[in-house]
Amino acid sequence: MESSNGEAAMEKQRKDIHLFYCVESEDLARKVAAQSDCIQLQSINWRSFDDGFPNLFINNAQHIRGQHVAFLASFSSPCVIFEQISVIFALPRLFVASFTLVLPFFPTGSFERMEEEGDVATAFTMARILSNIPISRGGPASLVIYDIHALQERFYFGDHVLPCFETGIPLLKQRLHQLPDADNICVAFPDDGAWKRFYKQLQHFPMVVCTKVREGDKRIVRLKEGNPAGRHVVIVDDLVQSGGTLRECQKVLAAHGATMVSAYVTHAVFPKQSWERFTHENSEGSDKGFAYFWVTDSCPLTVKAIAGRAPFEVLSLAGSIADALHI
Template identity: 85%
Template sequence: MEKPKKKQVLLFHCVEAEELALKVAAQSDLIQLQSINWRSFDDGFPNLFINNAQDIRGHHVAFLASFSSPAVIFEQLSVIYALPRLFTASFTLVLPFFPTGSFERMEEEGDVATAFTLARMLSSVPISRGGPTSLVVYDIHALQERFYFGDTLLPLFETGIPLLKQRLHQLPESDKIVVAFPDDGAWKRFHKLLDHFPMVVCTKVREGDKRIVRLKEGDCAGCHVVIVDDLVQSGGTLIECQVFLLVFLPLINEFEHINFYSSDRMSAEVNLCKLRLANFHSK
């Protein structure tokens, strides 16, 4: 029995994802890169045109999106809503990062769970000739967000952890690698995928208006540490965790108390930590 022929995919993309789309298309002859004219009227609203729209009938179509800011979501949604209506055999939406994923629940009355709002907007994508739209998202903040989407859209949650594991095993002294999680949230999200590595879990405790990094469990003495977090914005949490693990654990007997602050601007304590970190590396 002959194997079915592999399907050809027409790949559209937003402006920001052009470089990534070129790399994806270069991986297979079955992926054909397509183009869209991303223009704007004088008032700033989008003036869009899908090139060769007649030629995509009956083809499998994918769109590589990037919701990097609220300003670009409307124009991309306009194209996303239009593509399945061009009589496509199937439609796949690839959204590598789900931007509102960290606000997926209400903690008090009045909170607006914007993750649910964006999920409803994406659930309005029309059904193509082949059925519901497939949505591919990488490392979404919370797996339960799968249930925020309607029945006309099928979410597929992927992860980049296998690529990370592959790279870690290729490093020298891979047997001395320890995975560190800066907080419990990151540990809960990824520890099962990295359970064959020794682990260190940090935590932040409040003392007044300050947040102090503490070691919750694990030991990384004499090891190479890789910090894994579920969401990075300013990177402040990663820096605090790095400084704590590299400087204050080896030198803990020299300090009675160290404070860290979660802010975009470095506090004096964090600057001191960075100085000691540089001295630590120079030894």
Template identity: 85%
Template structure:
């Protein structure tokens, strides 16, 4: 009886045809390597003479009746239109189901509605994605990792089914491998990070920092917890310039942390701001950060920094492969 139940569970798994944008080719190959049920498919990413996309989906007839997914990276406004064009077409090719994997929802970090006239770009992007055509299998499944603001979960309409995943399990697995795994404290740079992640990391002692305004400056201070004598790991969803993380590290070190590391799911790092974290360049400190963990949700960053100390890339490939079976 037990053997029959195992057979049923295996046959229920989906064979998925995975398309991907050019930036995500390396991640797509890692995802396909996770399972024999995932087959990579290709798109000809060409342009007309005027610069507009001239796209062709290979093997379009072969994916009829099949489960199809697209791995996207909206790394800049310039590449969004061509990917949206593909995303809107794939569900209409008589596929059994369609899943969009967008590991990093980029506009979410710029949602600052403080006065009349501010444009809600995250809401606009959510509306665009909410209008993906319905496939034969129903609404599109939309897989996103560690979306920046909790309210953005409710921006999506009824024509998509958002599946919100997190990279935190990758961090926890990596922390278990450290020699000082029993001496870890998790720090959050602000209350927002604490709200997003503290329930996922409740087995660790916690330190919370906060930003206060003094004159024209915003200064990071210790709000609660004791970092003294611990290896402190700062956890947040994303990093841009990295200024807050650096100030947080200084505060933790001043309060007795023996080591400070950092984890962010999305290493955005515009204008090569990751360079300020390199051990040889870190503002007079050889090793201000022992480790700096990111995922491969931002493929251009991964290509730029690789695994150069203190950076380590924790791949989302296994997690995405599992999400494609949901």
């Protein structure tokens, strides 16, 4: 009884939040709102003129004055970014008390390197755009991002926004503890970058680290350290594109005695339906593929595409986002 009273008291202390969302993120937005009575969904009319440019209208604009406002974005392709940026820049100027942008997947983050003169660092460009979100009555906008691809990207944002970097790893840990073989889990990283990003959050699991080595014109995945023999090995990374590296890691781990191999990525990008290569019906027997493939709902289009298809299982960020909105 005391704990329920305590939870009720905490809920009363939470601020009321008006949550807007893009078309792609509607399902996730509804899940976020279901986490708390303090989060109220608001809508936008996403219309276009005959020439294709956005014709947008923020509903209830008068009623959000003095209120805490958030926007749940999904930058899945360049064609949807501009209309969302237009809304993101408009909302803080409606005399709101505070503004929070939730962008679970920072998509240009895999293009942060400039290896030769002429390369364009689109991650830095996007960070500069988002750093210029107008200041609301309560101060700089907050920006919530999950498992950003390159750690240095957190320093790309200017002082006019307050980046809040979250992670989906707690969802994975919770799911792993529910498995029947939870005491036999080993975590594997496909490269040193993934190890640096996640090892501190997974230190209580035995670990395996893989690496890519060049042999002629090919890059081969090899086992660098750790012993997967007799273990259910879970490969952990921040995102997947074609999935080639994950497949090669799976083969290497199985060859070194792993009894089962699964995978987790926060961001299931999977361009050109590359997720299809991981479904059990497309594997050479499910025992030769992945037992589980966990992803979050940071990429809404992928989530819809893989619904009900083994071995995929979606771990929702909704609860974590709801908590982040109350920070």
